[in-house]
Amino acid sequence: MITFLREGLRASTSPLALLVLAPLASASLCQTAHAQSVPVTQPAPNEDVTLELDTITVTSGKTEDRVINDLAGSSVVTRRQIDLLQSSRISDVLQGVPGVAVQETGTDPGQAINIRGLQDFGRVNVLVDGARQDYQVSGHGANGTFYLDPELIGQVDVVRGPVANVYGSGAIGGVASFRTRTIDDILNPDERYGAVQRLGLGTNGAGFVTNSMAGARIGTAADVFGQFVYRNTGDYRDGNGDTVRDSDSELTSGLFKFNLFPADGHALSGSALLQNYSFTNNGDTGVGTRFRNDVAANTYTLGYRFSRPDNPWLDLSVKGYYTTTDDHKRVVTPSSTYGYLGVEPGDPLDYSMATLGFDISNTSRFEAFGWGHALTLGIDGARDRGETVDRAGGYGAAFTPSGERNLFGGFVQDEVRFTPWLRAIGALRFDSYELNGGGINADGSRVSPKITLGVEPVKGIEFYGTYAEGYRAPSITETLIQGSHPFPIFNILPNPYLRPEVSRNLEGGVNLQYDDVWKAGDRFRAKISVFQNRIDDFIDTVAVGPVYNVPVVPGMPVEACAFAPYLCLIGIQDQQYQNIARARLQGAELEAAYDWGGGFVTVAGTLMEGKNDITGDPLNSVIPNRISTTLGLRLFDDKLTVGTRLTFVDASKKNVTNPTAGYGLVDLFASYRYDENISGDITIQNLFDRQYIQYLNSEPSPGLTAKFGLTVKFASR
Structure with a gap:
């Protein structure tokens, strides 16, 4: 694995430096120049794109290009792929993406994304239609969940590592950008209005889903789209x-x-996205107080875009958004600890997070000194306001404190095509933050550089290397959390002196793309990358203060431990979020696909390890090594697609947490398109009823599950 520079590049934190250093040479996808070597073609709406690496993405930069041409560890999950496997949770959607895992609780629809061993508190920037999803509740599970049903998703773009610095602050792990459904997902360009109805049924708890979509084009002046999911x-x-x-x-x-x-x-x-979830559980441990949960997760966006081929200097995008996630909990049955505090059925506990943000950018395309440039300038900002109202014992308000955090950033990025075989990307991002609550105030700022070089010595084989830095401000909870854990009893202390995390990522990779390899019309695509990401001032919980003993019997005085130590837990310490100096993550990823017309095969693999560089201890958030492959065949003039997905997870983490040995899963799928308006799908997940627990999850995953779907479309030209 490549050895890191010990101190990397450190730039001035002055906003002026952002403008002074703007002309940093760099590039990747200047559309005019890049088209000379690899044409960019957007698939038509509803086209069956099996090779996701040929799908258009904009996530690692602000310019469009195919994933296979992106000089980064990027992947795309298309709507066709989601439908083929009838995904019912985000973990199903992202199962085949290298370097990515999803932590979930079987008793809560909320999920958290892990990219290259980093998650929680915004280390992965999750976007829905460009809007940040910053909701967070502290507990025994993930600290940074979001709510989104797969039926609402049109496409997912994932970038691994702190290289997508044009997409907001904090993404030292990467970016997961979800685009919801649009009118182009249901209507072809020549269709004026129409509707799509999908019905789904499943065994083993998969239940029932109905998805109704309708849209209309009002000439060339406007279009409208609506969707209802139950x-x-x-x-x-x-x-x-x-x-x-x-x-x-x-x-x-x-x-x-x-x-x-x-x-x-x-x-x-x-756009307006409204989601309401209802469920009941005993917390993320299954043994706490039983609550009835009503979660409202809403996202609103408003945007303006100007782009015209005759004006290459102006490709302007302006977006504002507002997201809210509110979990209204009501006590059903209090635990013994809560009962001692006088908590009764019906007592409320409300968590809420509201994020107001904006994103403005412009790309200018021009030639200078014989080089093609795509120069992008942008600013973005977000205000997180978290509020906890706790009349059910006080533990919720202690562990998820109320507070406010303001994020602001600006960036400049230049994508340069030097020759048909040489291109580069250079970028600088300025970040600043302010945080306050509970009488504590904190702030900070930094400039983070990025430089990428891509070389194509032989047509179809392009090597790239990247050095990129990222910056994550401490979250409200990490800074302000203060209270006593119910059992075993220990204190969790605030830390107003937390420093932001700074990541320094060194990455190398190769993109491979060939057509007509073994037969006319076939296609082969592959992305391979190796990386090492060093995070300075990594924030984690550590034990602090004196060691003490805690009674296991509620109400028993601590002094009794001196006389009856067998009734006490020994060696308990308080906990606090602290900077642990340095963490290091490194690994390799593979994503490849081959399509020969009559079928396709894809492979995605991940090798990864991470540790605390000071103590040598492993990082629990690093996912196990994994490989998955999908094989599909097209029959009866491509009307029928049948296939299987195999997933193998090794036992490399079984002694770290969640002691589960490695496992293998087999899924089957079949999709039949009677015509362009009627289709049916069958999926069988976990064919051999394997017992397993996904890494970091608290409950085992479902056994054998069958799903059935029917989709009917009506459209008028």
């Missing part, structure tokens, strides 16, 4: 046949979008 799931059984209690939930969701085109090149857009 999902009702039941308790599922694991591979041993045991029922996982409280794994049922109910979702009611609506999505509305509009686009206005007042003049050539101008577009106004807006």
